[in-house]
Amino acid sequence: MALRSFTSLSRARVCCGRRSALGVVSSDSFGGLRALLVPSSERKPFAGERRRRAAKSGMEDSGRWALARRGSSIAGPDAIEHVARTLLKRYGVVFWRLLAREAAWLPPWRELLRVYRRLEGRGEIRGGRFVAGLSGEQFALPEAIGMLREIRRRKDSGDLISVSGADPLNLAGILTPGPKLAALTGNRVLYRDGAPVALFAGGEVEFLETLDPADQWDARKALLRGAVWVRTTASSAKLETTRVEHELERQS
Numbered sequence: 431m432a433l434r435s436f437t438s439l440s441r442a443r444v445c446c447g448r449r450s451a452l453g454v455v456s457s458d459s460f461g462g463l464r465a466l467l468v469p470s471s472e473r474k475p476f477a478g479e480r481r482r483r484a485a486k487s488g489m490e491d492s493g494r495w496a497l498a499r500r501g502s503s504i505a506g507p508d509a510i511e512h513v514a515r516t517l518l519k520r521y522g523v524v525f526w527r528l529l530a531r532e533a534a535w536l537p538p539w540r541e542l543l544r545v546y547r548r549l550e551g552r553g554e555i556r557g558g559r560f561v562a563g564l565s566g567e568q569f570a571l572p573e574a575i576g577m578l579r580e581i582r583r584r585k586d587s588g589d590l591i592s593v594s595g596a597d598p599l600n601l602a603g604i605l606t607p608g609p610k611l612a613a614l615t616g617n618r619v620l621y622r623d624g625a626p627v628a629l630f631a632g633g634e635v636e637f638l639e640t641l642d643p644a645d646q647w648d649a650r651k652a653l654l655r656g657a658v659w660v661r662t663t664a665s666s667a668k669l670e671t672t673r674v675e676h677e678l679e680r681q682s
Contacts, residue, residue: 446495458494507545510537514545520598522574523560525567527605531598531613543567564605586623590652593619595631602626608638618653628653 449455513536517524524546526539546569550557556575560568570578593599595617602619603610611619611629618630629636630653641649 455495455497458496510541511545513537514542514549517542518555518569518571522577523568523570525561525564525569527564527566528601530604531600561605581624588622590627590648591621592652592655593621595619602629602638609636620649620653622649630654 446455446457450457514524517529517532521528524542529536529539546555546557546567549555550569555569555571557567557569560570560575560578594615595611596613596615600611600613600617600619602608606626608626609629611617611631614631616631619626620628620630625639627637627639627641628649629638635650635653637646637649
């Protein structure tokens with residue numbers, strides 16, 4: 431929205447203030463909020479006025495304003511089916527509790543359920559009980575069923591996988607027992623053979639299972655390495671490794 435096109439910036443301030451309070455528009459910077467909160471006696475003088483008072487913030491410095499997305503933007507059967515197929519490709523197996531970390535603007539489960547039932551009727555996907563201990567209908571791609579059977583027969587490898595708390599795979603406390611981890615970028619959840627064993631939040635490591643000292647060291651190292659920015663040059667990588675080792679020694 432080009433604020434310069436308004437005849438009066440005071441009118442723009444009033445309009446943006448009212449619509450911002452209703453959640454209809456939003457600014458791309460904190461300058462917009464400052465422009466709405468600054469008292470009238472401290473606002474920046476408008477063009478044509480000859481006041482010499484020092485200005486703290488004005489509408490002309492408030493950045494860009496745009497309409498805020500409200501409600502679900504997914505409408506129509508084709509769009510809903512596209513989302514349903516995308517979720518199937520992402521997870522292989524889908525059910526209602528798996529969508530807890532997905533975006534709030536996705537279609538509700540009842541609409542996705544209609545699509546999955548229709549795809550099952552066509553023979554494109556399979557319905558059944560693929561994940562034990564969870565209620566509700568479950569659907570899976572045919573190739574995912576074969577992979578699940580292979581994983582069930584495979585012996586545990588002990589591989590550690592660190593996932594950001596903001597990742598949709600942060601399902602600790604949702605699909606598994608134990609505490610939940612806030613969906614923040616700086617948080618980490620550590621999986622071993624598909625089960626969460628440790629959480630990293632607020633600079634502290636919390637173990638969900640009893641591990642021996644060697645496994646605890648590996649788990650802390652995996653979590654802290656995932657929580658810091660790893661540089662690519664050899665010298666900086668060495669410094670980053672030293673930093674991680676010092677952090678591990680401090681917490682141990």
